[in-house]
Amino acid sequence: MPRQLGELEDAVMTRVWEWNRPVTVREVLEDLQRERSIAYTTVMTVMDNLHQKGWVRREVEGRAYRYTAVSTRAAYAAALMNEAWSHSDNPAAALVAFFGMMSAEQREALRDAMRIVLPTLPEDGPPPGGEAGEPVDDTEPAGER
Secondary structure (H helix, E strand, O other), X not given: OOOOOOHHHHXXXXXXXXXXXXXOHHHHHHHHOOOOOOOHHHHHHHHHHHXXXXXXXXXXXXXXXXXXXXXXXXXXXXXXXXXXXXXXXXXXXXXXXXXXXXXXXXXXXXXXXXXXXXXXXOOOOOOOOXXXXXXXXXXXXXXXX
16 A cells, blocks of 8 residues: 655656656756755656656656656545555544545535446435445335345
8 A cells, every 4th residue: 555655756746647748857857946956866866766666667768767657646645545544443433534624625526426436326415225336226115125
């Protein structure tokens, strides 16, 4: 399971994810230098570390490497949420607390995501029983299931 990226790793990966194309250390360095003073060797080390950790793959082009993200930022965020949730001694309470922290926009994004995962989800309300993606038998009264 992934560990949270450090501040500089996140800054580098943000560029790799946003640009969505193979990038060089020089390109990332020049963009980072707009915000902070940083050395080429520091960026090179961070990108090498990200490669060793499996966040980016690299291919040689001339005398430089070009780095490409292995997965998306969304997949990274989902893995972090799953990791945190799996460590809870009360997953339901953790979800309730998490949902309570969400903004209206985040709750709407959650509803949109649930509609994708459970296409039969009513506009307002919980899924009609069963596990995600599992068909529901509506032939019996609710109390006899």
